[in-house]
Amino acid sequence: MKSAIVVFPGTNRERDMALALRRATGRDPSIVWHSGEALPKVDLIVLPGGFAHGDYLRCGAMAAHSPIMAEVKKRAEQGVTVLAVCNGFQAACEAGMLPGVLMPNACLKFVCRDVHLRVERSVRPFTGRYNAGTVIRVPVAHHDGNYYADRETLDRLEGEGRVIFRYSAPDGTLGDAHNPNGSARHIAGILNERGNVLGLMPHPEDLVDPVMGGSDGLGLFQGLAESLAA
Amino acid sequence: MKAKVHVTLKNGVLDPQGKAIGNALHGLGFGAVRDVRQGKYIEIELEERDAAKAREAVERMCRTLLANTVIENYRIDLDA
Numbered sequence: 001m002k003s004a005i006v007v008f009p010g011t012n013r014e015r016d017m018a019l020a021l022r023r024a025t026g027r028d029p030s031i032v033w034h035s036g037e038a039l040p041k042v043d044l045i046v047l048p049g050g051f052a053h054g055d056y057l058r059c060g061a062m063a064a065h066s067p068i069m070a071e072v073k074k075r076a077e078q079g080v081t082v083l084a085v086c087n088g089f090q091a092a093c094e095a096g097m098l099p100g101v102l103m104p105n106a107c108l109k110f111v112c113r114d115v116h117l118r119v120e121r122s123v124r125p126f127t128g129r130y131n132a133g134t135v136i137r138v139p140v141a142h143h144d145g146n147y148y149a150d151r152e153t154l155d156r157l158e159g160e161g162r163v164i165f166r167y168s169a170p171d172g173t174l175g176d177a178h179n180p181n182g183s184a185r186h187i188a189g190i191l192n193e194r195g196n197v198l199g200l201m202p203h204p205e206d207l208v209d210p211v212m213g214g215s216d217g218l219g220l221f222q223g224l225a226e227s228l229a230a
Numbered sequence: 231m232k233a234k235v236h237v238t239l240k241n242g243v244l245d246p247q248g249k250a251i252g253n254a255l256h257g258l259g260f261g262a263v264r265d266v267r268q269g270k271y272i273e274i275e276l277e278e279r280d281a282a283k284a285r286e287a288v289e290r291m292c293r294t295l296l297a298n299t300v301i302e303n304y305r306i307d308l309d310a
Contacts, residue, residue: 057295148243
C-alpha cells in the first residue's frame with residue numbers, strides 16, 4: 001500500500017501518522033506540502049491532525065481551500081481511500097467531503113486524554129480488522145470535536161451504516177459521561193456515502209505500539225494495509 | 231466600497247461560548263441577561279464601485295469561506 005500524508009502549515013501529527021503507516025505497511029508514506037498540487041499516485045491519502053492555518057476563522061476552513069485539496073477531493077471522487085483524523089476530519093467536513101461540522105467542545109475545554117470508542121461497523125478498508133461492537137482505547141486531543149449535523153443528516157448517516165465509531169464506556173455503554181466533547185449521538189467517526197472517506201476525531205495513530213501505552217489503533221492501519229495491498 | 235459581514239450561529243445550534251459569556255455576565259450581576267449568542271464580524275475593503283456586483287462577490291465569499299452554512303447565517307451590509 002502506498003500512502004501520502006498532506007501537510008498544511010500548522011499540521012503537527014504527520015510524524016505520528018507516518019510511524020503508524022510504516023508500522024503497518026513496512027514503507028514510508030510520502031509527505032506532501034499543501035501548496036503544491038502534485039499528489040503522488042497512492043492508495044491512501046491521509047489528512048492528519050494539527051492546527052492547520054492556526055484554525056483561523058473555523059477549524060479546517062482554510063485548509064479546506066488549500067491548493068492541494070481540489071486534487072484530494074478529485075481522488076476521493078475517483079474512489080481513492082482517504083483517512084481524515086482530527087484536524088483532517090474538520091478540514092474534510094469544511095471541504096464538503098463529509099457531512100456536518102465539528103464545533104467547539106460543549107465543555108469549552110481542550111480535551112487531551114484517552115477515550116473509548118465502540119466500533120459500530122466492521123467494514124473494509126478501514127475497520128475490517130475489528131469486530132462490530134469491539135471497544136478500543138485511543139487518545140483524543142482537540143478543542144473542536146463536537147460533531148454536529150442536522151437531524152435528517154444524522155438519521156441518514158445512521159440509516160446507511162455510516163457511523164463507524166462512537167464514544168463509549170470501556171464496556172461499550174453509551175452516555176453523556178463517556179462523550180468527551182458533546183458530539184451528536186456520541187459520534188466519533190463517520191464515512192462518506194461511497195465508503196472511501198473516513199473522518200474521526202480520535203488519534204488511532206498514537207496507540208500502535210505497546211511502548212506508546214497500547215496498540216488498539218494498529219488494527220485500523222493493518223486493515224488499510226490489507227485492504228489496499230497493491 | 232466596504233462590506234461588513236456578520237456571521238452568526240443558526241437558531242438551535244448550541245453555542246457554548248455564548249453560554250459561557252452569559253454565565254460570566256450573570257456572575258457580574260447582570261441579572262437581566264437571558265441568552266447570549268456569539269458571532270463574528272468581518273470587514274472587507276473592495277475594489278468595486280457597483281453595489282450589486284460587490285454584494286454578489288461578498289455573497290460568494292460568504293458561501294465558500296466566511297460562513298459554514300451548515301451551522302451559520304450571514305448578513306452583508308455595504309458602505310459606499
